[in-house]
Amino acid sequence: MARYIGSLCKLCRREGFKLYLKGERCYTDKCAIAKRPYAPGQHGKQAKKPTQYGMQLRSKQALKRIYGVLERQFRRYFEEASRKEGNTGENLMRVLETRLDNVVYQMGFAVNRRTARQLVRHGHFLVNGKKVDIPSYRVRPGDVIEVKEKSRSALPIKQGIELAQKANRKLDWIEVDYNAFKGTFLRLPTLDEMDVPVDLQAIIELYSK
Template sequence: MSRYTGPRLKVMRALGCELPGLSRKSVGERDYPPGQHGQRARRKSDFGIKLMEKQKLRMNYGLTESQIQRLFREAKRAKAPTGGKLLELLERRLDNVVFRAGFAPTTVAARQLIRHKHVILNGRVVNIPSIRVAPGDAIALSERGQRIPMVRESLEQPSLAVPEWLAFNGQVAAATMTRLPEADEVPFPVEVQHVVEYYAVRL
């Protein structure tokens, strides 16, 4: 399945929550599913509930289905609880760390910054959004990247507060991961156990 490029607000309304990594927009008063019958009360099946929780992760972090399946298999092999480990692996992706540090307004924009070689990881220019950041790693923007209007606006008005697992230095537009992110530090509501149950019978 390819990466989603359609209307983002529509996705958030369908999933019933705001996903900061997908869009800065708010659903506002239209907090019901899109479409002609969106305001009608609907009873969700057990499968539907699990699917929605999985889609929250896929859409917020901008992953393809094969990518999130790969991460789930890795989380399942770990000694830690599968759900918590999956969230940790998602939060440690370089594109997400760039977004959480406030360098970009969304994960989508952060991925573009990385692809265009505006991000420096431990002193080296990188262009792979899926690189896994580890405690002690330093992330910075190139001088050219710091002059991009989108980046300057995001640094002045970040979408989210910088998480506790990142040490941010605004003077030089740099951040350092101080520890591993925890499951309860994900910036949107998600029942990760439903995601575990969804994949448990499919992988």
Template sequence: MARYIGPKSKIARKFNEPIFGPDKVLEKKNYPPGQHGSSKRRAKKSEYAVQLAEKQKAKYTYGVLEKQFALTFDKASRKQGVTGEMLLKFLEARLDNTVYRLGIASTRAAARQLIGHKHITVNGKLVNIPSYSLKAGDVIGVREKSKSLEAITTSLSANRVSKYNWLEWNKSEMQGTLLALPERDQIPENIKEHLIVELYSK
């Protein structure tokens, strides 16, 4: 499956945000990448450029490529509710994102790898599709044979799940439950979803 595998620090600097996690380069060079660095005078962005950049930021954050992102937006636009908020809810409900939120993987990219290698179950059944869409009540677990995997145990030791009150984690069973799709104010990502909606509305 195609995924972005280019320089991550460069993308983080482009948006001036730690999209792929903590980044020391971003702290040292808090200006966009480019031949002339921070000294280059940058023209004011057009409305379209601002909207496009916001979509790109969301795509990089959740690790979704163009076609899949467009399909997710289309699904959100057909649902009752605010389209931008529904878009983020559907992105949050992806299996790879939820595995990351539960702390089973340290990054979304690592979560996709665990899922692809068949280490993750949903309601007791192996699922190897990172984009699998979860529903409220679904139970996400670590396959029995994979519970001692170093990558998983190391990530779980950080215990991030307490930060997300739409998820519940059972430490002894090494499984979590999606209690509900998160509300917009619960999602920590700095994404201006209304700009994405405006872009697709053109």
């Protein structure tokens, strides 16, 4: 599958806010967007008034980049969200939040979603006692995610736990026991509980054209 292999900091600068793609660096003064708060490229400093389509596109691109999802998969997620009852934006966010790689990140077992995706692919996690190596696997309420015993000494996992504890990351729909290297996905989060840095309505309008 194709993946972006360029500079992650450029993605944050392009969207105009932190996407938290690089882990601990994003919380320090070394963050690129803190040093250069403008879009990359020779015309980055030239402020332009975005069009309505431009704002819709930027919202979609930002959300895709935050969760590391490509266009075809993102569109499938949107179509699934639009078919469900209730708020389409909330449904879309729930689909993204229940991906296994995201849950691993939110539990604090990886410094960012990119690392979480790699760890899942390499088979470092168990879901309800069974190995799952599919990053897009959908976690359900009540599922227990656990680091395999042989993987508990892995540096990326230790770094993730240290950063989560340092940042005091706590979510009401997730319960984590770092001493046991496991966590429980308690329930689906509500839209108010999810940190949504983009305009979801703009994404809905873009795909509804």
